[in-house]
Every structure is written in structure tokens, then in C-alpha cells.
Amino acid sequence: xxxxxxxxxxxxxTVGAAYLYDSNHAFSAENxxxxxxxxxxxxxDVVGIKWQHLTERARAEWARHAx
Numbered sequence: 001x002x003x004x005x006x007x008x009x010x011x012x013x014t015v016g017a018a019y020l021y022d023s024n025h026a027f028s029a030e031n032x033x034x035x036x037x038x039x040x041x042x043x044x045d046v047v048g049i050k051w052q053h054l055t056e057r058a059r060a061e062w063a064r065h066a067x
Contacts, residue, residue, distance in 0.1 A: 019044070 022044065
């Protein structure tokens with residue numbers, strides 16, 4: 001049980017840290033020319049769309065298997 005909790009907590013901390021980094025550095029990246037140090041690590045719009053597709057497919061598969 002501790003292992004599962006640790007895996008989930010590690011994933012949440014990783015995603016949270018990336019989100020905070022991108023949130024804090026997004027304003028400086030808009031005002032200066034693109035450089036490797038200032039570009040966001042993650043395109044959150046793309047992540048949101050892919051997450052939505054994943055959840056829709058999981059629901060469809062669950063509905064297909066459940067009845």
C-alpha cells in the first residue's frame with residue numbers, strides 16, 4: 001500500500017512542480033525572444049486535450065465491457 005501511495009504522490013509532485021515552473025516562467029518568456037532557458041517545459045493545452053481523449057476512451061471501453 002505504501003508503494004502505491006508513493007508512486008501516486010511522486011507523480012502528483014512531478015506534475016505539480018512542472019506546472020509551477022511553467023506558470024512562473026511563462027510571463028518572462030512572452031516578453032523576450034525564445035531561448036532554451038525560458039521556454040515552457042510543457043504545453044498544457046496539449047496535455048489537457050490528450051487527457052480528455054484518454055478519459056473518453058477509458059469511459060467508452062468501460063461501458064463496452066460493463067454492459
